[in-house]
Amino acid sequence: MKKILILLTSVFLLSACSVTNDAVTVGKKCVVKGERVYYSYVWFYNKTQGLKADEQQCDEIANKK
Numbered sequence: 001m002k003k004i005l006i007l008l009t010s011v012f013l014l015s016a017c018s019v020t021n022d023a024v025t026v027g028k029k030c031v032v033k034g035e036r037v038y039y040s041y042v043w044f045y046n047k048t049q050g051l052k053a054d055e056q057q058c059d060e061i062a063n064k065k
């Protein structure tokens with residue numbers, strides 16, 4: 001049973017390697033979509049499309065409260 005669990009976990013983790021995101025950035029960044037502000041400390045994005053989140057949009061969090 002332990003070997004099956006390890007195998008399934010390995011397949012799950014390795015399947016994430018096929019993601020076509022080209023870049024990773026670390027640091028708090030925010031993006032405003034409609035009435036909501038989304039933030040994260042790790043962003044995966046496509047280099048050709050660019051990252052639409054930045055630190056300046058995090059100021060919107062304070063304005064929403």
